[in-house]
Amino acid sequence: MKITINNYHAIALWRWNLKAGLQQHQPANAQPTAEGEEEEEEEDDDDDDDVCGICRVAYDGCCPDCKTPGDECPLIWGECTHVFHMHCIIKWLDTESSKQQCPMDRRPWVTAGAAAPPPDAPPAPRQAARVA
Amino acid sequence: MIKIWSMKKNEDAAAKKKPKTSAAQIRVQKDLTELDLPSTMKTNFPNPEDLLNFELTITPDDGMYKGGEFLFTFTINSNYPHDPPKVKCVPKIYHPNLDLEGNVCLNILREDWKPVLNLNAVMVGLQYLFLEPNADDPLNKEAAKDLRENRSRFAQNVRTSMRGGYVGDEVYADVRPKA
Secondary structure (H helix, E strand, O other): OOOOOOOOOEEEEOOOOHHHHHHHHOOOOOOOOOOHHHOOOOOOOOHHHHEOOOOOOEOOOOOOOOOOOOOOOOEEEEOOOOEEEHHHHHHHHOOHHHOOEOOOOOOEOOEOOOOOOOOOOOOOOOOEEEEO | OHHHHHHHHHHHHHHHHOOOOOHHHHHHHHHHHOOOOOOOEEEEOOOOOOOOEEEEEEOOOOOOOOOOOEEEEEEOOOOOOOOOOEEEEOOOOOOOOEOOOOEEOOHHHOOOOOOOOOHHHHHHHHHHHHHOOOOOOOOOHHHHHHHHHOHHHHHHHHHHHHEOOEEOOEEOOEOOOOO
C-alpha cells in the first residue's frame, strides 16, 4: 500500500513544566524524572492544582493584567513549593497586609532558587509537536 | 509563522475593542461559580450586571440565632482578591462580633485575609459567627460581656433583640422572616 501525504498541519503546544520548576528549586523533595518518560504522566488528579491560587487562572494562562501567556507572564516558585504567576505574587507581596507571607501557608515568602533562570531560559516550557 | 503573527495581531485588536473586564470581575465570576452554599445561605444580585455588589441572606438553622434572617451586603473593590470584600450587616443586631453600624469582626475579612481565599470562605465564616459567637475581640462590648459572664442571659438577650426589642439602651432590628 502506498500513502501519499498531500498536506499536513504541524501544531506545537507548550505548557509550563511545573515539575521542572520544583526539581530545579527543590532537589530534596523532587523525584528525578527522565526526560522521555514524563510524556503522559502529567495528567493531574486535581484540576485545582493547575491554577494560580491568587487569580485562579491556569498556570498556562496569564495573570489578569497580562494579555499573552508565556515568557511575558512567568511563574514563580516559593521555597514552600507553592507556585503563582509572578505578577500575582508580587502584587500581593507589595500590599502591607501580605506581611511578606505566602498566601497559601502564611510562611515568609522566599523565592526558590533566588538565582532565577535567565529570561531566555524559562523553567523548561515543554514542546510537543503533533501531526493533525 | 507569518500566519501566527497576524492572528496574534487580530487578537490584540479584538481585545482592545471589547470593554475590558477587570481582574476583580474575572475572579469574582470564578468565585461565584464555585460557590457551594448550604441551604441556610442565599445570594441576591439587585443588579445582575454588577457582580461586585450583592447581598447575602443567612438564616441559621441552629444555635442562638436560629429563627432570624440576616441580610449582608458585599462590596468588592477593583483590587480584589488582594483586598478582602467589604461586608456589612444591614439590620442592627445584638452580636458580640458586630457593631451597631453592621461592621463585622471576622479575622478573614481583616488581618487574616489572603488572596487564595474566596467568597465561599467568607460566607461560611459569616455563618459561623451566628453558630459560635465569640466574646474575644468584640465589636459590641456589652454583648460580649453578657456572653462571657452569663450565657443563658446572653441567649435571652439574643431572643429579645431578634424580635426588635431593647437590650440595655439599644433597640435592635426585628429579624424574623417577613411573610
